Amino acid sequence: MKRTPLLTLTASTLLALTLLAGCNDTPAPAPEAPAPILQGKQLRFAPGHPQLALLGLVSAAPGKAIVVELPARLVWNEERTQRIYPAFAGRVMAIKADVGQAVKTGAVLAQLASPDFGGAQADTAKAQADVRLTQKSLQRQRELFEAGIVARKDLEQTEADAARSQAESQRAEARTRLYGGGSGNVNQQLALLAGINGTVVERNLNPGQEVRPDQSGPGVPALFVVTDPTSLWVQIDARESEIGTLKPGTAFELIIPTLPGQKFEGRVTAAADFIDPSTRTIKVRGVIANPDRTLKAEMLATARIERILGPGVVIPSQAVSLLGAKHTVLVQVQPGVFESREVTLSYQGPRETVVSGGLEAGEQVVSDNMLLLARAFRNAQEEALPVGISDRKVPAPGTDQAQAATKTVATPATAAAAPASSAQAKP
Numbered sequence: 001m002k003r004t005p006l007l008t009l010t011a012s013t014l015l016a017l018t019l020l021a022g023c024n025d026t027p028a029p030a031p032e033a034p035a036p037i038l039q040g041k042q043l044r045f046a047p048g049h050p051q052l053a054l055l056g057l058v059s060a061a062p063g064k065a066i067v068v069e070l071p072a073r074l075v076w077n078e079e080r081t082q083r084i085y086p087a088f089a090g091r092v093m094a095i096k097a098d099v100g101q102a103v104k105t106g107a108v109l110a111q112l113a114s115p116d117f118g119g120a121q122a123d124t125a126k127a128q129a130d131v132r133l134t135q136k137s138l139q140r141q142r143e144l145f146e147a148g149i150v151a152r153k154d155l156e157q158t159e160a161d162a163a164r165s166q167a168e169s170q171r172a173e174a175r176t177r178l179y180g181g182g183s184g185n186v187n188q189q190l191a192l193l194a195g196i197n198g199t200v201v202e203r204n205l206n207p208g209q210e211v212r213p214d215q216s217g218p219g220v221p222a223l224f225v226v227t228d229p230t231s232l233w234v235q236i237d238a239r240e241s242e243i244g245t246l247k248p249g250t251a252f253e254l255i256i257p258t259l260p261g262q263k264f265e266g267r268v269t270a271a272a273d274f275i276d277p278s279t280r281t282i283k284v285r286g287v288i289a290n291p292d293r294t295l296k297a298e299m300l301a302t303a304r305i306e307r308i309l310g311p312g313v314v315i316p317s318q319a320v321s322l323l324g325a326k327h328t329v330l331v332q333v334q335p336g337v338f339e340s341r342e343v344t345l346s347y348q349g350p351r352e353t354v355v356s357g358g359l360e361a362g363e364q365v366v367s368d369n370m371l372l373l374a375r376a377f378r379n380a381q382e383e384a385l386p387v388g389i390s391d392r393k394v395p396a397p398g399t400d401q402a403q404a405a406t407k408t409v410a411t412p413a414t415a416a417a418a419p420a421s422s423a424q425a426k427p
Helices: 003-023 050-054 115-146 152-178 370-384 400-405 412-416 418-425
Strands: 037-039 042-044 056-059 065-076 081-084 090-095 108-113 189-193 198-203 224-227 231-238 251-255 263-271 282-289 300-308 313-316 321-323 326-334 337-348 352-357 364-368
Touching: 037 370, 042 370, 050 370, 065 352, 090 115, 108 224, 115 152, 231 251, 231 263, 231 300, 313 364, 326 370, 337 370, 364 370
Parallel strands: none
Antiparallel strands: 037 042, 042 337, 056 364, 065 231, 065 300, 081 224, 090 108, 108 189, 198 224, 231 282, 251 263, 251 300, 263 282, 313 352, 321 326, 326 337, 326 364, 337 352
């Protein structure tokens, strides 16, 4: 009678333990992918290795014209631009033009009260008075000479005086007329005039402001800037390697980041004969039409120019790595088999690079996740070293030292044992 409850309790306990054990069952872990094997200069991955899906491959294309992108900036066309500075000191009395206003040649932009200009007007009036006086004196001398009263030398002296006064009068008149002053009128009113047809794009003066002629030159803003905005200059910063490409007359395409989807055509007009020592670039100037005035001065842009290169193959620039002074690429020689190869470059741009030696057209190079494959190369080299020196610095893939360090895994038998030995070598 006393054993039955014990047997019942024991059976219940066994049933509970069985159910608990069934709930804790977990699926077996998936087998890890085998590590890639290094044989000589080649790194071999097992078929279907998950890392292969992460590597982007690009075929080396035969040499062709590539697109070179260079930074550029839009500025006013200085051949159609006038910057107006005061010729005399004075005070601004009236402003006749403002930004955005179209003006014609000779239009008054501002009126200044200038005592200095008044002095120039007075000089003109004096010169004109001297001309009238010398002309009358010359007339009298001629009459006296004809009457035999004066000698010829006196007549010639009077004629010279009249000629000098006439020249001085013409000089003074031309000076005042250049700055908008009337002939013989002393009013001290200095007019700032537009010398070209265009649009006022900049104004840097206010009513009552005092201006002086010494407030001019580089670094000092002009009182007025008049230009023709339908034509703009393009300042291009070119690399030294583009000297032979950007010649006068070369066409280029201008891309404006703030105007997506729009392209503008321009041409090179001049290039500097020196290299900027701070940026190591050459200043190239181009001109671009702007009939609808969509483009604005000081816009940042990108100039695209087609460059014809010599023999070689074209690959993405991100596929090239620099090891010391050598350029290398990672090439897939067979599916899942890669090797590091030294190449010679004839041109390297931000997007495309031209390889002149070490790579043939049609060969596949790693462009995406190249650093991941380079790390796999390094890990395989470390695992191939004997225990005790694996923590030393391993040469980069493709060097002579790396090739010597990997001779121990050159046979298939050694390669098959590589995963196990590497697991033992790791701390």
